[in-house]
Amino acid sequence: MTSAVKKPLFEAIALIGLGLIGASIGHAVRRHGLARRIHGTARTAATRKTALALGIVDATFESAPEAAAGADLVILCTPVGTFGELAKALAPALEEGAILSDVGSVKQAVIRDVGPHVPDGVHFIPAHPIAGTEQSGPEAGFAELFEGRWCVLTPLAETDAGALGRLEAFWRALGSQVEIMEADHHDLVLAITSHLPHLIAYNIVGTAADLEEVTKSEIIKFSAGGFRDFTRLAASDPVMWRDVFLNNREAVLETLGRFSEDLAALQRAIRWSDGEALYELFSRTRAIRRGIIEAGQDTSAPDFGRIAKPQGSAAAPARGRGGGKRP
Numbered sequence: 192m193t194s195a196v197k198k199p200l201f202e203a204i205a206l207i208g209l210g211l212i213g214a215s216i217g218h219a220v221r222r223h224g225l226a227r228r229i230h231g232t233a234r235t236a237a238t239r240k241t242a243l244a245l246g247i248v249d250a251t252f253e254s255a256p257e258a259a260a261g262a263d264l265v266i267l268c269t270p271v272g273t274f275g276e277l278a279k280a281l282a283p284a285l286e287e288g289a290i291l292s293d294v295g296s297v298k299q300a301v302i303r304d305v306g307p308h309v310p311d312g313v314h315f316i317p318a319h320p321i322a323g324t325e326q327s328g329p330e331a332g333f334a335e336l337f338e339g340r341w342c343v344l345t346p347l348a349e350t351d352a353g354a355l356g357r358l359e360a361f362w363r364a365l366g367s368q369v370e371i372m373e374a375d376h377h378d379l380v381l382a383i384t385s386h387l388p389h390l391i392a393y394n395i396v397g398t399a400a401d402l403e404e405v406t407k408s409e410i411i412k413f414s415a416g417g418f419r420d421f422t423r424l425a426a427s428d429p430v431m432w433r434d435v436f437l438n439n440r441e442a443v444l445e446t447l448g449r450f451s452e453d454l455a456a457l458q459r460a461i462r463w464s465d466g467e468a469l470y471e472l473f474s475r476t477r478a479i480r481r482g483i484i485e486a487g488q489d490t491s492a493p494d495f496g497r498i499a500k501p502q503g504s505a506a507a508p509a510r511g512r513g514g515g516k517r518p
């Protein structure tokens with residue numbers, strides 16, 4: 192229990208949503224003693240029961256306003272499409288001086304949907320931890336998820352410096368590095384580093400599934416040729432990703448336009464046997480991979496550190512540092 196901690200950053204933290212991200216925050220808050228109490232809520236009784244049983248929260252509540260009562264930090268950890276309604280419902284329950292934050296993968300839409308409902312005296316500070324896996328639900332959460340990863344905060348012009356400092360200290364205590372950014376820039380950066388890669392993965396896996404000349408069992412059998420790396424991204428939660436694309440439309444369409452032009456250039460290079468163009472691009476992209484490893488954002492182990500297993504044995508779970516993380 193967190194009641195014995197000496198100097199917690201917060202008295203009570205309310206987690207609205209107890210899936211991968213909410214549960215990971217709960218575990219990490221408890222491990223680092225960042226709050227005296229952790230409140231939680233989720234849409235279904237089953238998730239609330241699991242979160243309580245796993246010790247992610249001290250108490251669960253049927254509704255978001257009940258969970259937020261008495262909390263000095265409230266974090267929205269549900270799909271982005273739910274934020275507007277939740278903020279509206281939460282407003283009367285938010286304490287004067289409390290921080291209202293979120294973990295949503297887009298930021299301009301969150302400011303648009305949540306901002307109008309935030310009462311005077313409550314500090315609204317949008318945030319996005321760039322950490323995740325393709326798994327969902329309370330059982331998927333783990334305390335180390337945020338360690339060594341970036342958390343982007345997109346404060347508003349009027350955000351109180353003291354409240355911003357407290358939230359920054361919170362994410363640093365969870366093991367993250369913190370970057371402050373404008374919301375529109377965040378959405379553009381994430382469109383290319385996260386949203387487009389997921390869209391490409393969903394598309395390629397969809398194309399493979401629809402091919403008539405190649406059977407499904409052949410696709411699975413020979414997936415180690417590269418396909419399986421796309422399937423990890425394409426296994427991500429459909430509700431979360433639907434909401435990301437609906438709420439970061441402009442930036443995604445902008446980067447998709449650039450991507451399509453570059454793809455057409457590659458198509459031309461292959462058609463005209465322009466090996467030099469292909470070699471030049473493939474050499475540049477290798478350097479990007481090296482940069483990611485040098486920055487500690489992935490492992491340098493061959494094949495992403497997968498351990499070769501004899502046929503028929505279970506694969507090692509993709510958890511912890513360097514094991515299947517993504518924003």
Ligand code: NAP
Pocket residue numbers: 207208209210211212213232233234235236238239268269270271273294295296297319320321322323324325326327328329428431435517518
């Ligand atoms: P998740 O594992 O699917 O969990 C979502 C949680 O939200 C569940 O506990 C669900 O409850 C609850 N929920 C849904 N609608 C609700 C509502 N109307 N009221 C109360 N609770 C509700 O999702 P996640 O991966 O943790 O993602 C949560 C947020 O984090 C999203 O906004 C996403 O953009 C952001 N994010 C995700 C990642 C990632 O890699 N997954 C990374 C960074 C940021 P039930 O279980 O009862 O349905």
